[in-house]
Amino acid sequence: MIQRVFVTGIGIITSIGKNVEENFQSLVDGRSGIGNPEVLKTVHWETIPVCEVKLTDEALFKLAGISEGQSFTRTATLGLVAAQEAVASAGLTRSEINDSAFISATSTGGIRELEKYFFDLQGEKMDGPWQEFRDTACPGEHAEHIADFLGIKKYIGTVSTACSSSANAIIMGARMIRHQHIDRAICGGAESLSRFSLNGFNSLFILDKGHCKPFDETRQGLNLGEGAAYLILESERSVAASGRKPFAELKGFGNANDAFHLTASSPEGAGALKSMHEALQTSNIDHSQVGYINAHGTATENNDLSEGLAIQKIFEGAAPYFSSTKPFTGHTLAAAGSVEAVFSILALQRQVAFPNLNFSKPMKELAITPLTKLVRQARISYVLSNSFGFGGNTSSLLLGQVG
Amino acid sequence: MMERNSYYLNGVGIISPQLTFDNPVAITEVQQYDQNILKCVTPDFKTLINPIQLRRLSRFLRIGLSAAIICLKNAKAEGADGIITATGYGFLDDQAKFLNELLQQQEQQVTPTNFTQSTYNALGGLVALHVKCQGYNSTYVSKGFAFETALLDAMMQLQEVNTKHFLVGSFDESDEAHYRINGRLGGYYKVEHVSSLSLYDSQTPGFLQGEGAAFFMVAAHPTDQTWCVLKDLKMLYQPDRHELTATLSTFLEQNGLREADVEVLINGASGDRDDDQKINEVSDVLFPHAVHLKFKHLSGEYCTSSSFAVWIGASTLKNQRIPIHAQVNSVSTPSSINNVLIVNQYMNKNYTFILLQRVP
Numbered sequence: 001m002i003q004r005v006f007v008t009g010i011g012i013i014t015s016i017g018k019n020v021e022e023n024f025q026s027l028v029d030g031r032s033g034i035g036n037p038e039v040l041k042t043v044h045w046e047t048i049p050v051c052e053v054k055l056t057d058e059a060l061f062k063l064a065g066i067s068e069g070q071s072f073t074r075t076a077t078l079g080l081v082a083a084q085e086a087v088a089s090a091g092l093t094r095s096e097i098n099d100s101a102f103i104s105a106t107s108t109g110g111i112r113e114l115e116k117y118f119f120d121l122q123g124e125k126m127d128g129p130w131q132e133f134r135d136t137a138c139p140g141e142h143a144e145h146i147a148d149f150l151g152i153k154k155y156i157g158t159v160s161t162a163c164s165s166s167a168n169a170i171i172m173g174a175r176m177i178r179h180q181h182i183d184r185a186i187c188g189g190a191e192s193l194s195r196f197s198l199n200g201f202n203s204l205f206i207l208d209k210g211h212c213k214p215f216d217e218t219r220q221g222l223n224l225g226e227g228a229a230y231l232i233l234e235s236e237r238s239v240a241a242s243g244r245k246p247f248a249e250l251k252g253f254g255n256a257n258d259a260f261h262l263t264a265s266s267p268e269g270a271g272a273l274k275s276m277h278e279a280l281q282t283s284n285i286d287h288s289q290v291g292y293i294n295a296h297g298t299a300t301e302n303n304d305l306s307e308g309l310a311i312q313k314i315f316e317g318a319a320p321y322f323s324s325t326k327p328f329t330g331h332t333l334a335a336a337g338s339v340e341a342v343f344s345i346l347a348l349q350r351q352v353a354f355p356n357l358n359f360s361k362p363m364k365e366l367a368i369t370p371l372t373k374l375v376r377q378a379r380i381s382y383v384l385s386n387s388f389g390f391g392g393n394t395s396s397l398l399l400g401q402v403g
Numbered sequence: 404m405m406e407r408n409s410y411y412l413n414g415v416g417i418i419s420p421q422l423t424f425d426n427p428v429a430i431t432e433v434q435q436y437d438q439n440i441l442k443c444v445t446p447d448f449k450t451l452i453n454p455i456q457l458r459r460l461s462r463f464l465r466i467g468l469s470a471a472i473i474c475l476k477n478a479k480a481e482g483a484d485g486i487i488t489a490t491g492y493g494f495l496d497d498q499a500k501f502l503n504e505l506l507q508q509q510e511q512q513v514t515p516t517n518f519t520q521s522t523y524n525a526l527g528g529l530v531a532l533h534v535k536c537q538g539y540n541s542t543y544v545s546k547g548f549a550f551e552t553a554l555l556d557a558m559m560q561l562q563e564v565n566t567k568h569f570l571v572g573s574f575d576e577s578d579e580a581h582y583r584i585n586g587r588l589g590g591y592y593k594v595e596h597v598s599s600l601s602l603y604d605s606q607t608p609g610f611l612q613g614e615g616a617a618f619f620m621v622a623a624h625p626t627d628q629t630w631c632v633l634k635d636l637k638m639l640y641q642p643d644r645h646e647l648t649a650t651l652s653t654f655l656e657q658n659g660l661r662e663a664d665v666e667v668l669i670n671g672a673s674g675d676r677d678d679d680q681k682i683n684e685v686s687d688v689l690f691p692h693a694v695h696l697k698f699k700h701l702s703g704e705y706c707t708s709s710s711f712a713v714w715i716g717a718s719t720l721k722n723q724r725i726p727i728h729a730q731v732n733s734v735s736t737p738s739s740i741n742n743v744l745i746v747n748q749y750m751n752k753n754y755t756f757i758l759l760q761r762v763p
Contacts, residue, residue, distance in 0.1 A: 043510045106544075107522070111498075118502050121584045134584055135591075138492055139523060140546035140706075144752070153640050157552050158545040160493075160523035168541050172556060179559045199505045200518035257486070257531040257540035263519050274537055390519065391528025393540055 005174045006239050006246035006402065009090025009232030011082040011188075012342045014329040015051035015225055018063065019085055024346055027354050028374060032328050034211055034223055040112075040193045048207055050193055051225030051330025053078065066149070071132040073110035075228075076142040078335075079190030082228040083146055086186060090232040090244065094151070101155035101182045103173045104143040104230075105165030105189030107334035110136030112194040142190060155182060160334065162389030163296070165189050166229070167337030167397055171253045173233045183238040188230030188338035197333065198224060204263065206300045212331075214297035214324035215304050215370045217361040222298040225330020229338040231345075248345045251285060251382065251400045254278025258306075258392035269306030269313075271394035272296075272386065276314050279384060279396035290320050290398075291380030292353045294340045295370070296388045297324020298331050303388060308366045319368040321375060323356035337387035337395065344383040344399050353378045410558050410633040411762070413568070414478020414620035416470040417714045418443050420613060421701050424473055429718035430701060430726040436599040439592055440577050441613045441703035445469070460520075460529075461497050463576045467526040467616045468533060471572055474618035475534065478628050483620065484567040485539030487556050488527040488574065489549035491706020491749075495578035497521035526574055539569075547749025548638050549573070550707040551757065555636060557621045565623035572618035573707035582612050593674070602674035602700040603731065610673040613703015617710040619717075625762055630717035631743075632760040634658055639754040644681050647754060651689065651746065654756050666737045667719055668693040669712045669729075671747030673704045678751040686746065693744075694736065696729040709747040709755055716743040716759040723761075 012019065015033025016026035026033070033051035037044075040052060055063065057074055064080040066072055072080065087097060114121075114137035117130030135141065140158040147156045155176075159169040166189025173185030201207050201224060208220040239246055256278065258271030265271065280287055296307055311319050325343050332339050347353055356370035381401050388394045417423045420441035421434050434444060443466055448457055451469045460468065467488075475481070501517035519525065524542040531540050539560065543552040550573040557569035585591035593609035602611060621633065637654050639647065655662060668690045672679040686695060696719075702711040715726055720743055725736045745757040 111502075115502055115506065118506060118580075121588075122580060126588070131588070134588055137498070138546065139544040140491065140549065143545065147640075155548075155638060156545060156640055157543060157548065159541065160544040161527070161540070161542050162522055162524055172541070172552075175556070175559050179562065181555075181559075195505060195510060196502065196518075199510050199513045200501065200515065203513045203515040203518060255539050255541065257528065257537050259531045259535050259537050262525065262528050262532065270537060389524070390522050391524040391540075391542075392531055393524060393528065 002178050003180060003235040003237060005177050005250040006234050007231050007248045007250060007345055008234045008239065008244045008246050009086045010247060010342045010345055011085030011089060012229040012339060013053060013078055013081045014227035014332065014339055015053055016328050027328060030355060030357065032357060033330065042195050042198055044198065047209060048198060048202060049223055051223055052193055053226055072145060073113050073136045073142060074192035075106055075110055075190045076145045078192055078228040079104060079142055079146050080149060083150065083186055083230045086230040086232050096184060098151055099154055099184065100152055101173060101176060101185040102143060102147040102152045103157040103169045103185055103187045105159040105169040105334045106139050106142055106191055107160055107162055107165055108194055108197055109139040109142055111196045112192050115195050161393040162391050163333050163336055164387040164389040164393040164395040165334035165337060167387035167395035168255060170231060170338060170341060170397060171255055171395060174250050174253065177233055177235045183235045185233045186230050187233055189335040190228035191226055191333045191335040193224060193226040208299060211358050212299035212327055213358040214299040214326055214356055215308060215363060216359050217363050219299045219301065219304060221300050223330040225332040227329060227332045227335050227339055229335060229342045231338060231341060246402045248348050248399045249402050252279050252283030252398045254396045256394050258394060260392060263390050264302050265306040265388060267306060269310030271392055272307050272310035272388060273313060275394040275396040276310060276384060279398040283398040285382055285398065287315050290382045290384050291378065292320060292347050292383045293322035294344045294383060294385040295322050295324045296386040297326055299326065305365060307386065308363060312366060312368050317367060321353040321371045323354055323371045325354055327357035340385050341397055344385045347380055347383050348399060348401050351378050351380060352376050408562055410561055411622050411625045412619050412630045412633055412717050413622050413626045413628050414474045414480060415630055415714055415717060416474030416477055417617040418445060418466050418470045419615040419702055419711055420444060428722050428724060429715045430728045433728045437596060439596055439611050440582060441599065441611060442577060443614055461494060463494055463574060464520060464526060464529060467574045468529055470616040471530045471570060471618045474570065474620055478620035480568065480620060482534040482536050483570040485569045486527050486530050486536055487541050487553040487569055488572045489543045489553040489707050490523060490574050491546050491549055492575055493523040494521045495576055495581050499578060499580040546706050547753025550710045551636050551638050551755045561623040568620055568622045570618055571621050573710040574616040575614055575705035575707050577612040577614040599700045603697065605674060606676050608675055608677055610675045610704040613705045613708060615702055615711055617714055629762050631720040632762060634758040634760050637756045641752050642754055647681055647685055651685065651756060658758055660742060662689045663692060665690055665693050665742045665744045666740045667696060667743040669696045669698065669716055669743065669745040671709060671712060672697055673699050678748060682746060682748045694725055694730060694734045695732040697731045698729055706749055709745060709757065712745045712747060713757060716745055719743055720759055720761045
């Protein structure tokens with residue numbers, strides 16, 4: 001029997017808050033996390049705004065309950081903060097944690113530390129503060145580090161499909177539960193800002209030097225962000241056994257590839273169309289039942305056009321409330337899928353639809369426009385959350401209220 | 404648990420430090436390496452990839468895409484329903500080049516090529532583009548579990564829809580910066596130079612830096628091209644000796660086998676004196692009557708090296724022939740080979756079992 005998959009815990013840290021409640025309050029208050037980078041040292045600090053978690057590494061260690069010298073990179077530390085909140089919100093017991101799988105996503109792992117110590121590591125000296133970070137850029141490293149800290153041995157997986165990574169981590173966890181390989185999985189992603197990704201995206205000319213404007217005719221590109229978010233996924237039999245009240249049900253999901261270009265999406269959004277369609281189909285839900293779409297909406301010219309056209313097509317011109325929350329958090333790359341899955345769960349749980357900040361001028365190619373103001377008592381039964389990325393990867397999650 | 408289905412490897416494409424890319428029988432001759440770094444023996448890329456595209460690709464994207472193309476040809480398939488890739492470290496060379504550029508130029512006038520080619524899913528995207536596959540696409544980067552996770556993903560999806568075909572691939576490249584850093588600081592690569600062919604005699608810490616790319620066509624039904632059955636797999640994180648032994652026995656039992664049924668055991672010992680203790684002991688104690696093969700003197704060590712072992716196992720089953728350059732004990736070749744068990748370890752943390760069987 002295929003097991004249904006429920007969400008019984010959530011945890012998050014982004015530039016708009018270091019836990020679920022702070023994030024929710026910022027979303028409701030329309031407060032963005034954008035500003036000049038202060039913790040990240042970069043020559044571009046005056047010209048490229050980012051959505052940064054305004055805590056030093058040391059302050060983050062404290063928040064996560066670890067001490068220096070435990071080889072935690074900023075990515076792993078952000079991940080640990082969010083994962084611990086998720087575990088606590090579900091109220092998992094020690095033995096339940098041990099018996100969980102941990103599936104995490106990252107696009108750059110501990111590159112922030114590698115770029116800091118790259119030449120020292122290759123120099124003559126045999127020790128220094130860099131010694132513990134010699135191999136932390138390996139993307140699987142952060143997941144093992146967090147799992148070791150939490151005491152998870154059952155299964156550890158890491159996914160990296162660029163900006164759709166953590167949506168795919170959630171999909172893998174859900175599939176393992178459906179197939180009864182596991183009963184519980186902590187799934188999500190973690191990403192810290194780095195000069196590596198800042199300069200990489202900058203060299204592609206897709207960073208807005210001001211506030212990003214998703215789905216706006218005058219959009220200039222994205223703002224990078226950092227953060228982490230995890231969901232506790234549980235099988236229906238595990239939920240029945242524990243008596244836990246789920247936050248939401250993961251009804252279905254879609255994963256596809258645009259197969260168009262390595263760093264650009266097809267103009268008509270073939271991959272986006274396919275992943276959204278699959279998410280609806282596997283959930284056995286008609287598009288008319290979807291009450292809110294948390295769009296990928298990076299505010300690049302390319303993404304918003306293909307995603308917008310795909311939404312328009314699937315929803316036959318009558319899209320439900322939709323918005324991109326990236327003007328709040330920036331694009332947290334591999335963490336974006338799970339960050340926005342948490343926002344989607346909050347939308348369901350608290351019946352709100354979040355605004356798409358900075359929107360003023362409709363795109364000439366689109367007949368639909370995003371939500372510009374917060375909606376309360378929104379009557380949302382199902383939420384669709386999109387995450388797309390370089391390499392043509394497109395993933396969609398469909399979350400529903402627990403009936 | 405759900406019923407254990409069988410899956411089939413219906414095509415193989417592998418580029419490795421041995422001559423594997425156009426060889427229907429694994430390891431009939433051996434390349435020796437003396438500098439602790441093993442590099443791929445590559446095909447003439449021009450015969451596989453068009454020249455305009457070829458110029459734009461990094462060395463390892465060429466190797467990875469070529470392995471996928473060879474696999475498709477071997478499977479006599481035009482495309483696949485989904486593409487799943489696995490890597491431990493991804494495109495280390497592009498990553499190091501981009502880092503060097505941005506650090507040396509103080510973040511000024513940086514070019515994007517190495518950045519975009521260093522993305523872990525770049526190969527998965529490239530293969531999708533090449534075969535115009537808009538289906539499922541994912542990339543796992545979980546160190547010594549990455550390749551097994553990719554296989555598991557395909558197996559679960561074949562259980563959902565048994566008519567699909569998945570192109571499952573692995574890639575990891577050897578890289579100078581990684582060797583310089585982790586060679587000089589110890590704990591990874593061997594400090595002294597060891598000839599690859601006397602790896603297991605070294606009795607010192609450390610392993611050889613290897614690399615490779617391998618693709619397999621995985622389906623729920625056999626074809627005329629089928630190499631072997633992919634019966635089951637298991638991942639185990641940081642087990643102690645007792646847990647390793649017990650889990651291995653249970654794994655065989657769940658697949659209706661006893662230890663004595665395993666005719667060929669492929670042992671993923673890396674040549675590191677300390678890391679290999681458990682795996683060697685378990686191999687010797689549980690499988691005294693099996694032919695024992697090792698492979699990391701041929702491939703070197705890397706996170707997804709178990710894919711090289713799958714190739715050896717697939718060839719052994721299909722050709723009913725033991726690759727003698729891989730054999731490390733003196734058990735004589737059995738009259739028929741039906742069960743090949745791979746037991747791998749990566750840095751004594753990630754332990755995996757893969758059970759391959761002869762096509763009935």
